[in-house]
Amino acid sequence: MNITAEHIKQVKQGSSATQKLVFEGLFSTMFRVCQRYIVQTDEAEDCVMKGFLKAFQQIEQFEYRDEGSFQFWLKRIMVNEALMSLRKKTNFNLVSHEVLPEVGFDDDGIQHVDASYLFDAVLKLPPGYRTVLNLFVIEGYSHREIADLLNVSESTSKTQLVKAKSKLKKLITQTNYGYGNS
Amino acid sequence: METVENKNIRQKINAVTDLPVGYTPNLESKWDLLEAGFNKKENKAVGFYIRYISGIAAALLLIGGAGLYIIKNNKPVARQVQQASAHNEPAVIPVIPAGEKKTAKKRKETNRIYKETHPVKTEFVIHEITPLSDSVDQPATIIPAQLLLTSDKKTARFVELDFNEPVITDQAPSPVVVESKRFRFRIGSGSESNAGVQSANPSSLMLRKAFN
Numbered sequence: 001m002n003i004t005a006e007h008i009k010q011v012k013q014g015s016s017a018t019q020k021l022v023f024e025g026l027f028s029t030m031f032r033v034c035q036r037y038i039v040q041t042d043e044a045e046d047c048v049m050k051g052f053l054k055a056f057q058q059i060e061q062f063e064y065r066d067e068g069s070f071q072f073w074l075k076r077i078m079v080n081e082a083l084m085s086l087r088k089k090t091n092f093n094l095v096s097h098e099v100l101p102e103v104g105f106d107d108d109g110i111q112h113v114d115a116s117y118l119f120d121a122v123l124k125l126p127p128g129y130r131t132v133l134n135l136f137v138i139e140g141y142s143h144r145e146i147a148d149l150l151n152v153s154e155s156t157s158k159t160q161l162v163k164a165k166s167k168l169k170k171l172i173t174q175t176n177y178g179y180g181n182s
Numbered sequence: 183m184e185t186v187e188n189k190n191i192r193q194k195i196n197a198v199t200d201l202p203v204g205y206t207p208n209l210e211s212k213w214d215l216l217e218a219g220f221n222k223k224e225n226k227a228v229g230f231y232i233r234y235i236s237g238i239a240a241a242l243l244l245i246g247g248a249g250l251y252i253i254k255n256n257k258p259v260a261r262q263v264q265q266a267s268a269h270n271e272p273a274v275i276p277v278i279p280a281g282e283k284k285t286a287k288k289r290k291e292t293n294r295i296y297k298e299t300h301p302v303k304t305e306f307v308i309h310e311i312t313p314l315s316d317s318v319d320q321p322a323t324i325i326p327a328q329l330l331l332t333s334d335k336k337t338a339r340f341v342e343l344d345f346n347e348p349v350i351t352d353q354a355p356s357p358v359v360v361e362s363k364r365f366r367f368r369i370g371s372g373s374e375s376n377a378g379v380q381s382a383n384p385s386s387l388m389l390r391k392a393f394n
Contacts, residue, residue, distance in 0.1 A: 016217070023216065024209050029199040036195070041205055049212065053219050110187060115194040122195065137188045138195050 001025030003070040011059050023052055026071065030078050032119075036134050037082035039123050047085055051078040079139060083131070083149060090127045113172055121171040129164035136161050 003022060010018035027048065034047035055062075055077050062073050110118075122130060131150065135141045136157070141149070146157040201207070 020213050023213055027207070027209060027212070028201045031201060032198055035202075041202070045207065045212075049216060049219070052216055056216075056220070110190040110194070113194065115197045118191065118194045119198045138192050140192075 002067045004067065005064045008059070008062065008064045008070060011056065019056055022070075026074060029071070030074060033075050033078045034082050036119075036122060036138070037079070037086055037131060043085065044082075047078065047081045051081045054081070075139075079135075086127065086131060087150075090131070118172070121168055124171055125164055125167055128160050129167055132157055132160035133164040133168070 001022075003026075007018055007022060011022060030048050030051060031044060034044040034051070035041075038044045038047055051074065055074050058077075062070065064070065122133065125133065132146055135146045135149065136143065143154045143157040143161075146152075147154045150157070152160075
């Protein structure tokens with residue numbers, strides 16, 4: 001769903017109908033964002049609800065630029081909500097600070113993997129690995145930012161990422177999702 | 183620098199926007215929940231402001247009440263006397279029993295000591311005031327204390343009475359001018375019914391200095 005400037009204007013004016021439209025239009029996308037961090041369906045759902053509540057309450061702070069800007073802003077809110085929920089029960093600082101050599105996928109290997117399979121494989125990663133992989137690869141945060149967000153050192157973030165990729169490769173290969181069978 | 187691998191992963195993950203298979207949430211009920219959350223938050227905010235304002239009002243009332251109580255219980259003596267006489271009650275004037283004359287300096291010192299040591303303060307009830315005549319033949323004029331004490335003057339101790347034209351009526355008393363400089367106070371610590379007992383007491387105090 002594309003959110004236009006008119007939608008934002010009406011949401012800012014407190015139009016309940018437009019708020020509902022935005023909520024229903026973006027629920028599934030935001031659910032997937034939360035689920036990448038919090039695997040359990042009910043917890044991910046809670047995260048989505050809290051995220052929407054916060055977004056509608058702080059809508060005055062949002063400045064419309066283009067069609068994707070609201071979705072990007074909302075995603076950030078969802079990620080923050082998910083991280084807040086994760087921080088309560090996950091210790092991100094469990095791995096050693098030893099920096100491992102990066103294990104990469106084959107250049108075009110990842111392209112053969114089905115998107116939903118890859119998504120499921122990401123959900124199977126341990127919480128620490130999954131969080132760093134999501135933040136670095138998908139959200140585009142730097143290791144320094146991740147270190148600040150998760151209250152870990154920068155080297156821990158790097159180590160977690162290497163291990164996450166290695167584990168993801170293993171998972172994809174094991175489940176025979178097409179990767180490595182070229 | 184972003185690798186191709188990361189880019190591929192991001193594109194594939196972001197492409198997954200549909201709900202998982204088997205998960206079909208009721209968006210209507212979810213929206214109702216969200217709206218309820220809105221109202222709850224708004225009510226919370228309103229409730230907070232109501233509590234805040236009522237708290238301030240209660241605090242102001244308490245402070246005002248306490249202030250009134252303090253003011254009421256710390257009236258100056260003259261005001262107490264005026265009020266007592268307005269209600270036709272015997273005036274109660276706190277008197278520090280010190281018969282000797284003192285200079286202003288000594289009195290100041292006494293006051294200071296009084297503040298520091300908190301000596302016992304005795305309260306006396308003035309039933310009547312008798313001007314002291316110089317000759318024995320001249321009968322003493324007895325003026326009810328109320329007449330004296332309902333003067334317009336702020337301080338009862340400085341009321342002057344005129345004995346040439348004494349005004350002793352049942353009507354509202356008016357200030358009179360005193361010629362005599364010396365008075366005898368018959369005082370007691372009880373109500374007016376004890377006046378006779380107190381007047382017979384030879385140890386009645388002479389409060390001359392009050393009118394000097």
